[in-house]
Amino acid sequence: MENIVENFVTKVLEQGPYQELDRQYLVNRIYALVGETDLQLEKHPSNFLEIHDALIEMAIQNKKIEDNPTEREILGADLMNFATPTPSQVNAKFWNLYQKSASAATTYFYQLSQHNDYIKTRAIAKNIEFPVETDYGNLEITINLSKPEKDPRAIALAQTQQSISYPQCQLCMENEGYEGHVGYPARANHRIVRLLLDGETWGFQYSPYAYFAEHCIFISETHRPMHIDRSTFQNLVALTKLFPEYFVGSNADLPIVGGSMLSHDHYQGGKHNFPMAMAKVETTFKLSDYPDVQAGIVKWPMSVIRLASEDEGELVNAATHILDTWRKYRDPDRQIQCETEGIKHHTITPIVRKRAGQFEMDLVLRDNQTSKQYPDGIFHPHADVQHIKKENIGLIEVMGRAILPARLKTELQEVQRYLLAQPNQMKAYHKNWADEVQQRHTITDTNVQEILNQEVGHVFLRVLEDAGVFKRTSDGQTGFLKFIKAINR
Numbered sequence: 001m002e003n004i005v006e007n008f009v010t011k012v013l014e015q016g017p018y019q020e021l022d023r024q025y026l027v028n029r030i031y032a033l034v035g036e037t038d039l040q041l042e043k044h045p046s047n048f049l050e051i052h053d054a055l056i057e058m059a060i061q062n063k064k065i066e067d068n069p070t071e072r073e074i075l076g077a078d079l080m081n082f083a084t085p086t087p088s089q090v091n092a093k094f095w096n097l098y099q100k101s102a103s104a105a106t107t108y109f110y111q112l113s114q115h116n117d118y119i120k121t122r123a124i125a126k127n128i129e130f131p132v133e134t135d136y137g138n139l140e141i142t143i144n145l146s147k148p149e150k151d152p153r154a155i156a157l158a159q160t161q162q163s164i165s166y167p168q169c170q171l172c173m174e175n176e177g178y179e180g181h182v183g184y185p186a187r188a189n190h191r192i193v194r195l196l197l198d199g200e201t202w203g204f205q206y207s208p209y210a211y212f213a214e215h216c217i218f219i220s221e222t223h224r225p226m227h228i229d230r231s232t233f234q235n236l237v238a239l240t241k242l243f244p245e246y247f248v249g250s251n252a253d254l255p256i257v258g259g260s261m262l263s264h265d266h267y268q269g270g271k272h273n274f275p276m277a278m279a280k281v282e283t284t285f286k287l288s289d290y291p292d293v294q295a296g297i298v299k300w301p302m303s304v305i306r307l308a309s310e311d312e313g314e315l316v317n318a319a320t321h322i323l324d325t326w327r328k329y330r331d332p333d334r335q336i337q338c339e340t341e342g343i344k345h346h347t348i349t350p351i352v353r354k355r356a357g358q359f360e361m362d363l364v365l366r367d368n369q370t371s372k373q374y375p376d377g378i379f380h381p382h383a384d385v386q387h388i389k390k391e392n393i394g395l396i397e398v399m400g401r402a403i404l405p406a407r408l409k410t411e412l413q414e415v416q417r418y419l420l421a422q423p424n425q426m427k428a429y430h431k432n433w434a435d436e437v438q439q440r441h442t443i444t445d446t447n448v449q450e451i452l453n454q455e456v457g458h459v460f461l462r463v464l465e466d467a468g469v470f471k472r473t474s475d476g477q478t479g480f481l482k483f484i485k486a487i488n489r
Contacts, residue, residue, distance in 0.1 A: 007045075011083070030079065056079075059075055074188075077118075084191060090112070094108060102243050110206060118208055119208055170184075170185065173203050178190070197218075214246070218269065226259075226265055226266070228252065228348055236351075248351075249395050250349065281306055282296070290321070294308040295318070302468040305363045307322075307361045315359050326338075334476070348363050379466065379467050388459045389402065393464070402457075408456075
């Protein structure tokens with residue numbers, strides 16, 4: 001009968017960083033983790049991840065770990081650490097390959113991060129995804145099913161543990177090789193490529209639960225809050241020069257309009273052509289102080305200025321000027337206030353890419369004001385669309401890719417049953433929307449899924465329109481042009 005541990009070690013040796021002489025050492029180290037009584041299986045798995053899963057079951061059988069998500073994850077990362085080169089080895093190989101091409105280096109690192117299960121490819125494959133055609137192009141709708149749900153036992157155990165402040169957050173470089181604990185992810189198989197941006201050390205890693213192809217994260221070595229300023233624009237351009245096949249962008253730096261992690265300075269990038277990148281400029285304008293920079297308003301539900309230039313310095317200067325102008329801009333007629341009671345409200349979500357030999361930068365205007373009518377945010381998804389999307393609209397969604405909550409998988413099935421007049425347990429907060437959908441369509445068993453997909457997509461379009469500062473109305477666009485004039489004063 002085949003031995004699972006021996007099979008796993010054979011796979012590890014095929015990948016490196018170990019050699020055949022290390023076989024017995026590896027066998028013994030893995031026995032120490034999973035126990036020495038082999039699983040009795042009629043057919044042993046041959047796939048690397050399936051062997052990894054079998055070893056976890058073996059550890060549970062041998063009472064090396066408890067059968068809960070936290071201990072499974074920690075052991076899984078410890079096992080995959082054997083198949084992962086050390087940080088110094090990863091960095092050396094990455095930058096050696098980079099001498100050949102940026103693509104060769106990123107392909108190596110991306111494939112390593114998939115193979116060692118740092119990128120959760122099997123979980124990501126569970127996500128639901130479909131396109132929805134709109135006047136702005138095809139929006140991308142995803143229902144995120146990849147992140148594991150919190151285990152009630154782990155939640156209960158976490159309440160009994162002492163507060164731990166190391167690592168300071170899940171983006172800190174201290175996570176590289178970190179064992180993990182209840183409520184905090186295992187990172188034994190995590191690797192970070194180091195690089196310099198404007199004299200500072202930054203890290204380059206991939207996202208464990210990637211939302212698109214080669215979804216990567218660039219992290220500051222220093223644990224400091226997110227900020228948008230000249231250095232942000234300079235860094236985004238520099239990263240696009242380093243990795244010309246990737247777009248690179250930053251979440252905004254204010255609550256409500258920022259991402260979910262404002263405490264650590266970071267950017268995101270990857271190899272994906274987002275709907276916003278494919279949207280056209282519908283109105284061009286001149287920047288009087290920056291004649292070498294092309295500028296225009298993008299046809300998009302949010303308020304987007306696109307800059308393009310071969311001169312990276314002038315591009316950064318123009319973007320900084322627009323940001324400075326926006327931070328001080330007021331238009332009370334359209335509920336646009338840069339500051340109230342000392343609280344600043346204006347910032348930008350910037351995105352940079354290389355296109356046709358030029359640097360192209362999209363600047364998405366953001367405003368995080370609240371009001372009695374819109375306590376969650378004037379330029380945030382309003383109450384009538386929050387049954388689909390309530391969370392902040394961050395970088396990825398700004399660009400036209402919806403990251404919708406996992407609850408919608410089952411909730412939308414109940415909406416389907418409601419639309420078909422079948423027994424259902426539809427949530428009450430979907431009823432108004434479902435009734436409107438029913439009025440707009442003749443719904444049958446064969447078309448209900450497609451109709452609901454399209455309707456979800458159009459709710460997401462409304463979400464983006466809500467988040468747009470200058471609305472896609474005659475008055476809103478008049479206001480946008482008024483701001484453009486302010487830039488040129």
